[in-house]
Amino acid sequence: MRPSAGFICGIGTDIVSIGRIEGLIQRFGERFLNKVFTRKEVLESKGRPQYFAGRFAVKESVLKALGTGLQCGTRWKDIETLTFPNGMPYVLSTGKVQKLIEARGAGDFWVSVTHDGDTAVAFVVLSGGLP
Numbered sequence: 840m841r842p843s844a845g846f847i848c849g850i851g852t853d854i855v856s857i858g859r860i861e862g863l864i865q866r867f868g869e870r871f872l873n874k875v876f877t878r879k880e881v882l883e884s885k886g887r888p889q890y891f892a893g894r895f896a897v898k899e900s901v902l903k904a905l906g907t908g909l910q911c912g913t914r915w916k917d918i919e920t921l922t923f924p925n926g927m928p929y930v931l932s933t934g935k936v937q938k939l940i941e942a943r944g945a946g947d948f949w950v951s952v953t954h955d956g957d958t959a960v961a962f963v964v965l966s967g968g969l970p
Contacts, residue, residue, distance in 0.1 A: 848945050849965035851903025853896040857957045860895055861888035875915040883921060889959060893928075893952040894920045896961035901930060901948065904965040905939050913939070920950065928952050930963070940965070 863871045872881055876894065884890040897920040902908050909915070917936035922928050930948040932940055940946055949964040 847964055847966050848943055849904035849906060850963065851900035851905075851965075852960070852962045853899035853903065855892045855896040855899070855959045855961075857889050857892040857954070857959055860892040860959075864888065864891065877916050877919045879921055880919060889954050892959035893954060893961060896959050897928065897930065897950055897952060897963060900950075900961045900963035901932070901936070901965070904948075904963045905936070907939060911935060911939070920952075 872891075875898070876884075876891065880891075880894055884894075898915055898918045901918045902913065905913075907913055912935040914934060914936075917932060917934035919931040919933070920928055921931065928950045930950055932948075943965075945965050945967045947966045949966065951962045953960050
């Protein structure tokens with residue numbers, strides 16, 4: 840029997856220094872942005888370091904929810920975090936990350952991102968799959 844769509848099969852959280860991400864952008868510029876973020880994420884950011892830090896924290900949180908980290912062929916850009924018009928973030932997955940999600944029978948992400956001072960925090964719940 841398959842679990843209901845509300846079954847939690849992974850959680851992940853991450854905390855990121857906005858200053859650290861800002862430093863990486865200053866040091867590596869487009870090279871860093873193009874390695875980690877999708878074109879849509881970069882466009883939606885409007886150059887705001889807090890946006891990039893929050894999205895970086897989401898990417899880390901998704902990898903933790905999957906229990907893989909950045910291995911098994913996963914890539915940063917396999918995880919895309921965008922924002923609905925009401926401000927709520929959502930995650931789209933592609934590549935190896937999507938294959939790992941499908942292998943679990945999962946597919947729904949619940950995402951929360953917050954910022955305070957020089958810190959961005961993300962919390963992700965992956966639901967709909969097998970434990």
